[in-house]
Amino acid sequence: MMGAILQLDGVTVRYGRGASAVTAVAGVDLELPPGQIVGLVGESGCGKSTLARAICGLQPLAGGRITLAGEPIPPLGHRRRPARLLRIQMVFQNPYASLNPRRRVGDQIEDGRRVATRPVGSVSDLLTEVEMDASAADRFPHEFSGGQRQRIAIARAMAAAPDILIGDEPIASLDASLQSRIASLMRDVALRNDASLLFISHDLAVVREIADTILVMHTGHIVERGPAERVWAAPQDPYTRRLLAAIPIADGLGRIPG
Amino acid sequence: MTAPATLIRRPRIAPVWRRPLAIVGILFVSFWFITMIIVPFLPLADPLAQDFTPLSPPSGTHPFGTDILGRDVLSRTLFGSRATLPFAILLVIISLILGSLVGAIAGYFGGVIDEIIMRIADLVFAFPTIVLAMVVAAALGPGITNAVIALALISWPNYARVIRSLVLSARNQEYVVAGRLLGAGPLSSLRRDILPNVASPMLVLAMLDLGSQILLLSGLSFLGLGAVPPAAEWGSMVGDGVQQFSNWWLAAFPGLAILTVVVGFNFIGDTLRDSLDPRSANAVTQVNA
Amino acid sequence: MTGLVISDLRLRIGQADILNGVSLGILGGEITGLAGESGSGKTMTGLVLCGLQPAGAVVTGRVEFTDSDRSIPNLLALQPREFNRLRGRRIAMVAQDPVASLHPMLTIGTQLTDHVRHHLRLSKQQATARAVELLERVQVPTPETALRRYPHQFSGGQLQRIAIAIAIACEPAVLIADEPTTALDVTVQAGILRLLRELRDDLGLAIILISHDLGVMSAIADTIAVMRYGTVIEQGSRQQVIQQPQTEYARELIAALPQVPPPGITTDAGGQPHPDAQPHPDAQPHPGVQPHPGNHPHSTRTGA
Numbered sequence: 001m002m003g004a005i006l007q008l009d010g011v012t013v014r015y016g017r018g019a020s021a022v023t024a025v026a027g028v029d030l031e032l033p034p035g036q037i038v039g040l041v042g043e044s045g046c047g048k049s050t051l052a053r054a055i056c057g058l059q060p061l062a063g064g065r066i067t068l069a070g071e072p073i074p075p076l077g078h079r080r081r082p083a084r085l086l087r088i089q090m091v092f093q094n095p096y097a098s099l100n101p102r103r104r105v106g107d108q109i110e111d112g113r114r115v116a117t118r119p120v121g122s123v124s125d126l127l128t129e130v131e132m133d134a135s136a137a138d139r140f141p142h143e144f145s146g147g148q149r150q151r152i153a154i155a156r157a158m159a160a161a162p163d164i165l166i167g168d169e170p171i172a173s174l175d176a177s178l179q180s181r182i183a184s185l186m187r188d189v190a191l192r193n194d195a196s197l198l199f200i201s202h203d204l205a206v207v208r209e210i211a212d213t214i215l216v217m218h219t220g221h222i223v224e225r226g227p228a229e230r231v232w233a234a235p236q237d238p239y240t241r242r243l244l245a246a247i248p249i250a251d252g253l254g255r256i257p258g
Numbered sequence: 259m260t261a262p263a264t265l266i267r268r269p270r271i272a273p274v275w276r277r278p279l280a281i282v283g284i285l286f287v288s289f290w291f292i293t294m295i296i297v298p299f300l301p302l303a304d305p306l307a308q309d310f311t312p313l314s315p316p317s318g319t320h321p322f323g324t325d326i327l328g329r330d331v332l333s334r335t336l337f338g339s340r341a342t343l344p345f346a347i348l349l350v351i352i353s354l355i356l357g358s359l360v361g362a363i364a365g366y367f368g369g370v371i372d373e374i375i376m377r378i379a380d381l382v383f384a385f386p387t388i389v390l391a392m393v394v395a396a397a398l399g400p401g402i403t404n405a406v407i408a409l410a411l412i413s414w415p416n417y418a419r420v421i422r423s424l425v426l427s428a429r430n431q432e433y434v435v436a437g438r439l440l441g442a443g444p445l446s447s448l449r450r451d452i453l454p455n456v457a458s459p460m461l462v463l464a465m466l467d468l469g470s471q472i473l474l475l476s477g478l479s480f481l482g483l484g485a486v487p488p489a490a491e492w493g494s495m496v497g498d499g500v501q502q503f504s505n506w507w508l509a510a511f512p513g514l515a516i517l518t519v520v521v522g523f524n525f526i527g528d529t530l531r532d533s534l535d536p537r538s539a540n541a542v543t544q545v546n547a
Numbered sequence: 548m549t550g551l552v553i554s555d556l557r558l559r560i561g562q563a564d565i566l567n568g569v570s571l572g573i574l575g576g577e578i579t580g581l582a583g584e585s586g587s588g589k590t591m592t593g594l595v596l597c598g599l600q601p602a603g604a605v606v607t608g609r610v611e612f613t614d615s616d617r618s619i620p621n622l623l624a625l626q627p628r629e630f631n632r633l634r635g636r637r638i639a640m641v642a643q644d645p646v647a648s649l650h651p652m653l654t655i656g657t658q659l660t661d662h663v664r665h666h667l668r669l670s671k672q673q674a675t676a677r678a679v680e681l682l683e684r685v686q687v688p689t690p691e692t693a694l695r696r697y698p699h700q701f702s703g704g705q706l707q708r709i710a711i712a713i714a715i716a717c718e719p720a721v722l723i724a725d726e727p728t729t730a731l732d733v734t735v736q737a738g739i740l741r742l743l744r745e746l747r748d749d750l751g752l753a754i755i756l757i758s759h760d761l762g763v764m765s766a767i768a769d770t771i772a773v774m775r776y777g778t779v780i781e782q783g784s785r786q787q788v789i790q791q792p793q794t795e796y797a798r799e800l801i802a803a804l805p806q807v808p809p810p811g812i813t814t815d816a817g818g819q820p821h822p823d824a825q826p827h828p829d830a831q832p833h834p835g836v837q838p839h840p841g842n843h844p845h846s847t848r849t850g851a
Contacts, residue, residue: 043732043733043734044703044732056439058435076438078366078367078444079443079444080441080442080443080444081438081439081441083441086439086440086441088439089439089440090436090439092432092435092436093432094432097431097432097433098432098433098436099433099436100433100434100437100450100451100454100455101433101455102454102455103450103454111437111440111441111442111450112440114441115440115441146585153436156436156440160440160441175584175585175759176584176759176760176761176800176803176804177584177799177800177803178803179803179805180803180804180805181803202732202733203733203805205804205805206805208805209805242734243733243734246733246734246736246737247733247762248733248736248737248740248760248762248763248765248766249762249765250761250762250764250765250789250801250804251765251789251790252765252785252786252787252788252789252790253765253786254765254766254767254785254786255765255766256737256740256741256744256766256767257736257737257762257766258734258737258738
């Protein structure tokens with residue numbers, strides 16, 4: 001079975017009230033069809049994380065609507081999350097904060113399995129899928145490195161059999177040599193499980209490696225969107241060009257980018 | 259990928275056996291706990307029997323002397339642990355549970371619920387503890403059980419306030435949000451993700467509070483609102499003693515008992531707090547070599 | 548010649564060996580890059596050079612410090628009081644996160660002048676003049692007004708410039724920059740890198756650049772030392788280490804980087820004459836789904 005479509009129409013999020021309100025997300029349209037990898041790129045404060053929170057119902061909207069399979073996503077509030085929304089899962093930025101330090105890894109993954117709407121593999125299968133040893137299930141998060149924890153977090157999100165997987169800067173706190181690997185792991189895991197992936201990052205170079213479509217966000221707006229290779233090779237928006245030009249290249253030539 | 263993460267511990271607090279205050283605390287507290295358990299089996303006079311010459315000063319037969327009714331003060335002091343420690347512990351457990359429950363609800367749900375709960379807490383805070391305890395205990399009538407109830411009714415806000423702020427900061431932790439995204443309702447979120455992670459500071463608070471609760475409980479007995487005569491209870495023994503001031507041993511030994519047990523719990527609480535201090539809690543640094 | 552000579556620096560905390568014999572020469576007028584992943588010991592090396600190793604750490608080895616007017620045969624043998632006089636004055640440090648490293652409740656002026664007055668014993672007016680001069684040096688706009696403002700009124704990039712100004716206030720010989728651009732957006736990173744390079748040239752500073760980002764290293768480091776497991780496993784000139792890495796580990800680190808340079812663009816920003824600057828109107832992805840299966844560098848086996 002193919003997953004549901006996530007659709008955002010004119011989504012606007014404001015912080016604060018009245019004259020001092022700050023518009024973090026300003027009228028974003030976005031469609032995440034099944035099996036697609038969409039990269040959302042932008043710098044700090046551009047609204048990309050707010051957008052991720054809004055999709056999970058963690059942030060009330062000031063305007064526009066977000067729908068999953070045609071049905072709107074209400075703010076989460078204090079109630080239990082409705083079953084149909086459990087098909088949206090998120091992997092967070094900081095693997096040191098996103099796992100409960102007092103519970104075993106296996107139990108935390110099991111929480112996801114319990115709410116899955118379709119059959120998923122065992123905890124060991126899930127751990128194997130993220131290239132971890134099945135014995136990790138009996139251990140506690142502090143026994144693992146940042147990269148390993150992020151793999152566990154991915155396994156936990158996938159345990160709920162999501163249609164939509166959101167990565168909110170999932171590689172930003174990892175070592176440089178791991179970033180590409182964890183990013184491609186997320187891509188592979190999502191594709192194998194028929195989920196679509198919204199991969200949020202400030203790092204255009206990594207996003208380009210895994211995404212089919214890239215969206216560039218700046219001051220709450222999507223300033224550019226298109227196929228990954230097109231955005232990379234022929235950016236249309238001046239901001240995208242600046243972003244691309246600023247990436248330092250490890251060529252040993254001593255050039256400061258930009 | 260299989261390289262194990264090396265844990266580097268910054269030199270945190272010195273081990274318990276290198277901290278003199280902790281040793282003193284443990285010695286005092288364990289002395290009283292052991293006493294509490296074995297005192298009926300010790301070759302002591304009956305604490306209630308009025309068999310001896312009243313008001314005889316400490317001597318070989320009565321190391322702590324005898325009181326105005328001719329009871330052995332040593333026996334009464336040691337038996338006094340049975341009237342104080344279990345009730346103080348019970349009292350702390352009741353306040354801890356009551357305060358945690360109410361505080362966690364206030365912190366987690368916020369809004370109107372939080373306002374109502376915390377205003378009630380403020381109301382309790384507004385009165386001096388011992389005065390309020392006296393009022394409630396007097397209304398309920400004397401008796402150690404009523405004293406415990408009175409003190410529980412006025413000490414929960416301490417716990418509620420602390421756990422509320424802990425829950426407030428914990429509920430926005432990523433792992434709590436992740437749990438909610440995986441379908442945890444408010445209760446399972448509190449039980450699974452939040453409470454286990456705020457338990458250690460609560461434990462420290464309870465340990466530190468144990469000392470002051472013993473003091474309050476004894477205080478109520480001292481004022482005649484706690485344990486009823488003829489029960490051997492430290493507070494009421496001190497209370498009787500101050501009326502016989504020239505017979506110093508009447509108040510001094512039970513007073514010493516209160517002092518040692520309170521100081522003991524406070525030292526242990528301090529040690530616990532140091533070892534669970536946020537700075538040292540973060541001292542375990544991950545190095546994935 | 549100004550600089551530091553580190554020989555066989557070892558550091559052990561309890562049972563754990565953090566540094567296993569680091570030997571390194573750092574010269575004035577050069578940027579020496581310390582590259583490596585988390586846990587490699589690069590940050591700890593920087594802290595030891597500032598005399599800020601964690602309490603209880605056992606440090607052995609030798610660090611020889613030389614500047615224009617003196618030479619100290621071994622920094623590690625200094626008394627804490629002597630090190631305090633040196634730190635901030637002859638050896639300065641810039642931390643990763645400027646928001647955390649500046650005091651939120653004090654004006655920029657106070658933070659700049661206190662430091663200068665303490666170390667150089669200047670009067671208030673002299674110190675303010677020096678502060679303005681420093682802010683000009685690090686290209687913070689309108690220095691006089693900036694002195695009266697608080698950290699939250701600046702952007703991250705400006706704050707990092709201010710942190711650098713504080714670091715160079717007493718004209719140090721050695722500047723240790725620990726991940727100075729990691730907390731910053733990529734579009735402001737270049738400005739900070741350019742500033743560090745100018746300081747190297749104008750003040751003859753010996754700069755130790757600690758970074759996990761080989762792109763940053765490649766931009767401004769003159770020599771690069773790659774660290775792993777608490778030792779330097781490879782060092783050499785920038786070109787040599789990045790273009791012809793000698794060790795397997797350095798090769799893996801470089802191979803793990805995303806595929807750059809971008810094909811469509813060169814280093815000049817926004818200079819592309821594109822006739823149609825409109826954003827692409829729709830997000831319809833191309834149907835072919837998997838455009839680049841072969842490019843993922845899976846060769847590294849470090850850490851995760």
